[in-house]
Amino acid sequence: xxxxxxxxxxxxxxxxxxxxxxxxxxxxxxxxxxxxxxxxxxxxxxxxxxxxxxxxxxxxxxxxxxxxxxxxxxxxxxxxxxxxxxxxxxxxxxxxxxxxxxxxxxxxxxxxxxxxxxxxxxxxxxxxxxxxxxxxxxxxxxxxxxxxxxxxxxxxxxxxxxxxxxxxxxxxxxxxxxxxxxxxxxxxxxxxxxxxxxxxxxxxxxxxxxxxxxxxxxxxxxxxxxxxxxxxxxxxxxxxxxxxxxxxxxxxxxxxxxxxxxxxxxxxxxxxxxxxxxxxxxxxxxxxxxxxxxxxxxxxxxxxxxxxxxxxxxxxxxxxxxxxxxxxxxxxxxxxxxxxxxxxxxxxxxxxxxxxxxxxx
Amino acid sequence: xxxxxxxxxxxxxxxxxxxxxxxxxxxxxxxxxxxxxxxxxxxxxxxxxxxxxxxxxxxxxxxxxxxxxxxxxxxxxxxxxxxxxxxxxxxxxxxxxxxxxxxxxxxxxxxxxxxxxxxxxxxxxxxxxxxxxxxxxxxxxxxxxxxxxxxxxxxxxxxxxxxxxxxxxxxxxxxxxxxxxxxxxxxxxxxxxxxxxxxxxxxxxxxxxxxxxxxxxxxxxxxxxxxxxxxxxxxxxxxxxxxxxxxxxxxxxxxxxxxxxxxxxxxxxxxxxxxxxxxxxxxxxxxxxxxxxxxxxxxxxxxxxxxxxxxxxxxxxxxxxxxxxxxxxxxxxxxxxxxxxxxx
Numbered sequence: 001x002x003x004x005x006x007x008x009x010x011x012x013x014x015x016x017x018x019x020x021x022x023x024x025x026x027x028x029x030x031x032x033x034x035x036x037x038x039x040x041x042x043x044x045x046x047x048x049x050x051x052x053x054x055x056x057x058x059x060x061x062x063x064x065x066x067x068x069x070x071x072x073x074x075x076x077x078x079x080x081x082x083x084x085x086x087x088x089x090x091x092x093x094x095x096x097x098x099x100x101x102x103x104x105x106x107x108x109x110x111x112x113x114x115x116x117x118x119x120x121x122x123x124x125x126x127x128x129x130x131x132x133x134x135x136x137x138x139x140x141x142x143x144x145x146x147x148x149x150x151x152x153x154x155x156x157x158x159x160x161x162x163x164x165x166x167x168x169x170x171x172x173x174x175x176x177x178x179x180x181x182x183x184x185x186x187x188x189x190x191x192x193x194x195x196x197x198x199x200x201x202x203x204x205x206x207x208x209x210x211x212x213x214x215x216x217x218x219x220x221x222x223x224x225x226x227x228x229x230x231x232x233x234x235x236x237x238x239x240x241x242x243x244x245x246x247x248x249x250x251x252x253x254x255x256x257x258x259x260x261x262x263x264x265x266x267x268x269x270x271x272x273x274x275x276x277x278x279x280x281x282x283x284x285x286x287x288x289x290x291x292x293x294x295x296x297x298x299x300x301x302x303x304x305x306x307x308x309x310x311x312x313x314x315x316x317x318x319x320x321x322x323x324x325x326x327x328x329x330x331x332x333x334x335x336x337x338x339x340x341x342x343x344x345x346x347x348x349x350x351x352x353x354x355x356x357x358x359x360x361x
Numbered sequence: 362x363x364x365x366x367x368x369x370x371x372x373x374x375x376x377x378x379x380x381x382x383x384x385x386x387x388x389x390x391x392x393x394x395x396x397x398x399x400x401x402x403x404x405x406x407x408x409x410x411x412x413x414x415x416x417x418x419x420x421x422x423x424x425x426x427x428x429x430x431x432x433x434x435x436x437x438x439x440x441x442x443x444x445x446x447x448x449x450x451x452x453x454x455x456x457x458x459x460x461x462x463x464x465x466x467x468x469x470x471x472x473x474x475x476x477x478x479x480x481x482x483x484x485x486x487x488x489x490x491x492x493x494x495x496x497x498x499x500x501x502x503x504x505x506x507x508x509x510x511x512x513x514x515x516x517x518x519x520x521x522x523x524x525x526x527x528x529x530x531x532x533x534x535x536x537x538x539x540x541x542x543x544x545x546x547x548x549x550x551x552x553x554x555x556x557x558x559x560x561x562x563x564x565x566x567x568x569x570x571x572x573x574x575x576x577x578x579x580x581x582x583x584x585x586x587x588x589x590x591x592x593x594x595x596x597x598x599x600x601x602x603x604x605x606x607x608x609x610x611x612x613x614x615x616x617x618x619x620x621x622x623x624x625x626x627x628x629x630x631x632x633x634x635x636x637x638x639x640x641x642x643x644x645x646x647x648x649x650x651x652x653x654x655x656x657x658x659x660x661x662x663x664x665x666x667x668x669x670x671x672x673x674x675x676x677x678x679x680x681x682x683x684x685x686x687x688x689x690x691x692x693x694x695x696x697x698x699x700x701x702x703x704x705x
Contacts (some may be wrong), residue, residue: 020523021520021523022520022523025523025524025525026525028523028581067669077400104579104581104582107526108526108542108582109585111582113584195582195584195588196580196583196584196585197582197583197588197589198589199592200584200588200589200591200592201588203584203585205496205585243457243494244494244495244585244586249563249698250563250694252622252626252694253626254626255457255459255461255625255626257457257495257497258497258500259495259496259497259500260496292503293500294497294499294500294503295497295499296497296499296500297497297499297500316434334523335499340434345580
């Protein structure tokens with residue numbers, strides 16, 4: 001596995017957090033949340049909390065005569081890592097709106113579709129903070145900052161819970177399917193799901209983000225959760241893929257796209273009885289990606305496929321090639337974070353396959 | 362509704378005056394505007410009664426498109442001297458690109474040719490777009506082929522969906538939206554060139570230079586699709602967006618168009634056409650006539666009449682080919698609302 005790029009990518013995020021979609025430009029909520037998730041070593045399974053730094057630690061253990069020096073370097077790097085995480089989480093917590101939601105940037109407090117991503121990240125960061133052993137924490141002078149772990153766990157959990165309440169108060173706007181013979185749009189327009197913008201219709205990607213957040217905080221029992229699963233399945237195209245969220249318009253079937261398909265698969269992973277429904281989705285994704293696929297699409301595809309332990313054998317190489325292109329350009333933090341999340345997901349999916357366990361619980 | 366909405370606030374007046382001063386740089390008397398130091402309301406009053414639209418037939422993607430575009434701009438009265446040192450933003454259509462349907466999006470050769478012309482005239486040229494149905498801009502650039510044009514011409518791309526934004530008053534005031542949010546860099550452009558693909562549209566009849574400007578709004582704020590605009594009314598928001606932009610002209614890729622179930626699922630319609638206009642309603646109205654639609658029945662064009670320009674044939678000065686000789690009705694979805702828009 002070519003993992004050289006992983007350390008470069010981590011360095012990009014450590015420097016950039018809180019970060020925007022591009023290297024220049026204002027910090028934004030979605031890329032900052034995803035970058036934090038990536039740095040926490042998170043992946044869709046939520047396992048191996050130090051997956052990103054663990055391999056680096058293992059590399060310097062043993063009888064290497066330079067171990068002390070390498071450990072010192074690593075300790076300094078870990079210190080920077082913790083500072084970046086702490087900085088990012090503080091920034092996110094400061095951006096929360098009074099109603100519990102998050103806008104898209106510090107200046108643009110509406111719309112609030114990134115809220116699900118922040119919940120997902122904060123919850124996992126708090127969990128990781130609790131789980132992390134002392135052996136992998138830097139020394140007190142290693143730059144972790146004054147806070148415990150990545151920040152105040154209770155504040156993170158409280159913020160996430162307020163956000164969940166906001167999510168459950170927010171819904172896509174049902175629309176009348178104007179044409180009585182069903183030729184207007186093909187999907188069930190009464191399912192609520194989640195919109196990009198308040199008071200508009202529900203679409204695939206914001207619904208998937210909310211679904212992931214609800215699952216992360218253990219709210220699978222909520223009726224909105226089941227309805228969101230139904231919505232995603234209802235918006236699935238005949239060939240198994242998804243697009244932004246229209247299946248047919250005026251009787252004609254629309255095209256699927258890789259990125260929303262990967263995200264929808266990720267959101268549906270672990271749901272009972274969906275495997276049969278998503279076999280075509282997996283086939284579609286595997287047919288649609290290769291080493292030239294654009295970074296964000298490739299990353300979401302890998303996460304979605306890995307969630308079903310179905311990442312292609314070439315996954316590592318393709319991600320490495322995408323990383324080479326991305327990091328050689330202006331290394332946009334958003335895409336860099338997605339690449340890291342995808343690499344972690346592929347590793348987790350491979351492990352799950354080896355152990356015969358589901359990749360996503 | 363008010364045919365000639367006038368700016369109400371000091372800020373709007375300032376912006377309008379700025380827009381006028383920039384317009385004056387770009388247009389010669391032959392193009393229509395020959396104004397001295399006048400305010401925005403007066404300029405609107407003096408808006409030319411007739412708008413020139415240039416049509417070129419027999420065009421090919423591997424032909425001398427830059428020459429055709431330069432000729433077209435000259436024919437409609439564009440003053441090349443006025444653009445020297447100014448920032449020009451080319452806005453192609455990349456709504457949902459796929460290599461399987463190149464007739465859905467603006468051909469990169471047309472974008473490259475337009476860039477060549479404005480660069481030759483001394484302008485700073487950037488390309489910007491906010492794809493409406495896909496979040497992955499890198500994918501959209503690759504699938505549309507625009508990435509190749511950017512690389513070959515060393516052009517910078519403004520990722521409109523994720524760019525830094527600025528809120529601006531809705532100067533159209535036709536929809537209920539009080540303001541609009543655009544990328545700050547787009548608002549600072551001296552000239553925007555709408556560069557759509559001529560297509561049928563299963564709600565609006567056709568889509569060309571005016572509807573293309575939906576892609577000037579960021580998905581980060583409006584979503585994918587930009588559903589906020591749909592709820593506020595598609596024709597209404599088309600007017601509002603166009604009324605709120607910096608000076609905008611149109612260069613339309615009609616070489617291989619889309620007919621049938623556009624703007625996404627339609628089939629290729631080879632026309633060999635390139636169209637240029639300084640006034641977008643007049644330009645789109647001319648293209649609607651070529652495609653077999655009656656402009657006054659196209660909802661956004663009907664709203665544009667008198668607000669942003671004129672769409673009646675008598676108010677349009679034809680340069681180059683005449684539209685009557687190029688008329689070739691496009692197939693469209695058999696639906697009552699679309700059938701009502703057909704000419705004849």
